[in-house]
Amino acid sequence: MTQEIGGFAALELHPNIVAAVVATGYEEPSAIQQQSIPIILAGHDMIGQAQTGTGKTAAFALPILHRIDPSKREPQALILAPTRELALQVATAFETYAKQMPGVTVVAVYGGAPMGPQLKAIRNGAQIVVATPGRLCDHLRRDEKVLTTVNHLVLDEADEMLKLGFMDDLEVIFKAMPETRQTVLFSATLPQSIRAIAERHLRDPKHVKIQSKTQTVTAIEQAHLLVHADQKTSAVLSLLEVEDFDALIMFVRTKQATLDLASALEAKGYKAAALNGDIAQNQRERVIESLKDGRLDIVVATDVAARGLDVPRITHVFNVDMPYDPESYVHRIGRTGRAGREGRALLLVTPRERRMLQVIERVTGQKVAEVRLPDAQAVLDARIKKLTNSLSPLVGDAESTHGDLLDRLTADIGCSPRALAAALLRKATNGQALTLAAIEKERPLVPNNAPRGDRPERSGDRPDRGDRERRAPIPLAEGRARCRTALGARDGIAAKNLLGAILNEGGLAREAIGRIQVRDSFSLVELPEDGLERLLTKLKDTRVAGKQLKLRRYRED
Numbered sequence: 001m002t003q004e005i006g007g008f009a010a011l012e013l014h015p016n017i018v019a020a021v022v023a024t025g026y027e028e029p030s031a032i033q034q035q036s037i038p039i040i041l042a043g044h045d046m047i048g049q050a051q052t053g054t055g056k057t058a059a060f061a062l063p064i065l066h067r068i069d070p071s072k073r074e075p076q077a078l079i080l081a082p083t084r085e086l087a088l089q090v091a092t093a094f095e096t097y098a099k100q101m102p103g104v105t106v107v108a109v110y111g112g113a114p115m116g117p118q119l120k121a122i123r124n125g126a127q128i129v130v131a132t133p134g135r136l137c138d139h140l141r142r143d144e145k146v147l148t149t150v151n152h153l154v155l156d157e158a159d160e161m162l163k164l165g166f167m168d169d170l171e172v173i174f175k176a177m178p179e180t181r182q183t184v185l186f187s188a189t190l191p192q193s194i195r196a197i198a199e200r201h202l203r204d205p206k207h208v209k210i211q212s213k214t215q216t217v218t219a220i221e222q223a224h225l226l227v228h229a230d231q232k233t234s235a236v237l238s239l240l241e242v243e244d245f246d247a248l249i250m251f252v253r254t255k256q257a258t259l260d261l262a263s264a265l266e267a268k269g270y271k272a273a274a275l276n277g278d279i280a281q282n283q284r285e286r287v288i289e290s291l292k293d294g295r296l297d298i299v300v301a302t303d304v305a306a307r308g309l310d311v312p313r314i315t316h317v318f319n320v321d322m323p324y325d326p327e328s329y330v331h332r333i334g335r336t337g338r339a340g341r342e343g344r345a346l347l348l349v350t351p352r353e354r355r356m357l358q359v360i361e362r363v364t365g366q367k368v369a370e371v372r373l374p375d376a377q378a379v380l381d382a383r384i385k386k387l388t389n390s391l392s393p394l395v396g397d398a399e400s401t402h403g404d405l406l407d408r409l410t411a412d413i414g415c416s417p418r419a420l421a422a423a424l425l426r427k428a429t430n431g432q433a434l435t436l437a438a439i440e441k442e443r444p445l446v447p448n449n450a451p452r453g454d455r456p457e458r459s460g461d462r463p464d465r466g467d468r469e470r471r472a473p474i475p476l477a478e479g480r481a482r483c484r485t486a487l488g489a490r491d492g493i494a495a496k497n498l499l500g501a502i503l504n505e506g507g508l509a510r511e512a513i514g515r516i517q518v519r520d521s522f523s524l525v526e527l528p529e530d531g532l533e534r535l536l537t538k539l540k541d542t543r544v545a546g547k548q549l550k551l552r553r554y555r556e557d
């Protein structure tokens with residue numbers, strides 16, 4: 001549908017950028033993109049209040065790509081991100097959007113990797129530098145001129161950067177850049193510390209916030225499931241086993257995802273189809289008609305393609321990809337619970353999107369309960385229930401019409417009626433796993449303890465009660481090792497400094513780090529046992545608050 005492509009084209013971005021975005025499968029700009037792109041294109045400073053999942057990366061990456069000069073081989077834009085993981089993600093996004101802009105290069109600068117090649121890539125003329133603050137400061141110590149040509153600065157997840165103790169590093173970086181630069185700050189929250197930065201370092205910034213009106217959602221039972229992005233398809237297949245649905249709509253973000261998921265569902269025998277902006281109007285109508293009359297049970301759609309879709313048969317909505325904002329969530333789940341019926345809405349949440357879930361809960365004023373993936377027993381029960389439901393109407397008078405045949409066959413074959421019934425069942429169920437053992441074997445799927453990340457049950461979230469607890473060590477979670485550094489509170493260390501340094505220099509995901517206890521003269525950190533020696537070697541030269549970290553394995557006995 002050309003009007004959706006026009007959605008991006010209307011933003012007056014360079015045609016090669018629009019082409020790359022369309023090739024990526026985006027159909028229309030998200031709300032934060034609609035609002036931010038014109039502001040950044042016009043050269044204003046900006047404060048954007050948005051969290052992961054709103055499309056914020058493209059909201060700054062697209063206009064910045066438009067504003068750089070590919071013929072100049074020098075750093076022109078710097079994006080600061082709190083963690084190595086996010087820096088890599090942002091760098092990859094830039095590369096995707098710059099695919100059709102020859103001559104544009106992107107370098108990611110983060111701890112835990114050798115400094116030489118990073119500096120070389122910057123000196124070789126990468127126009128976009130995506131960095132974590134700590135490592136960038138290390139580079140500045142070697143070459144204080146590295147940032148003098150940068151005239152666009154983006155602080156991504158500014159609140160997280162402050163939480164990880166990067167305030168001082170940020171100040172060093174600001175000073176190393178031209179004052180005339182454009183500065184864009186994205187943050188999920190705007191505490192006083194962030195406002196203070198904005199006041200000091202941004203010039204007359206425009207504010208962008210996706211306004212969220214409270215929305216009411218009735219008659220829809222909502223739940224969420226934590227899952228890693230690459231496990232979504234298997235999670236969806238597992239959920240479908242136990243959800244008792246009539247018709248179902250699944251929402252994803254891109255055209256490609258509609259096609260991929262619909263074909264994965266078809267391969268499992270579901271009557272499913274994709275609905276996206278590329279699908280011609282008459283075909284779209286056919287899909288909707290089929291969903292209405294039961295020739296289809298599942299439609300996998302983008303927001304654009306599902307507009308105006310009203311099918312009373314829909315009992316379930318699966319938000320396979322997170323919506324950009326709470327309004328869109330409410331809109332999506334409103335596809336069910338039509339005509340006074342009850343509906344059920346399930347939301348898949350990746351660890352980084354948990355904050356978006358909180359926003360949705362706040363705006364809708366409702367708790368979206370957590371569910372776990374069904375275990376093998378639940379899948380078995382559901383399969384047997386379906387089988388029972390499909391067979392019981394067939395029994396009727398079958399014995400009077402086919403009973404004699406059964407007698408004859410059992411006699412001819414020389415088997416018991418039970419043996420023959422079992423054979424017929426095997427045929428009818430087409431090899432489907434119908435014992436616990438068989439189900440367990442077929443689904444190494446998603447572990448039932450999907451990512452817990454930094455949730456409360458992690459020992460790391462208990463408040464630090466000081467040295468009194470030393471004689472009663474808290475049991476380590478499985479797979480974790482306790483490590484010790486001689487740096488403590490008296491060295492000016494806080495848990496967030498340790499967390500920031502280990503995340504970035506060690507290249508760990510946040511959830512990999514457990515409890516951090518800062519005592520006066522030392523600190524303890526729980527780290528993954530797997531790969532610990534390698535990690536400690538990586539952290540060998542790491543400094544925190546100007547002092548060597550010297551982290552060592554710690555044994556309490």
Ligand code: AMP
Pocket residue numbers: 025026027028029030033051052053054055056057058253254
């Ligand atoms: P972010 O909030 O920047 O972390 O983006 C979250 C996800 O949304 C990423 O996987 C992006 O690729 C995707 N995304 C961003 N903008 C769009 C868009 N306009 N249409 C579809 N997907 C998008």
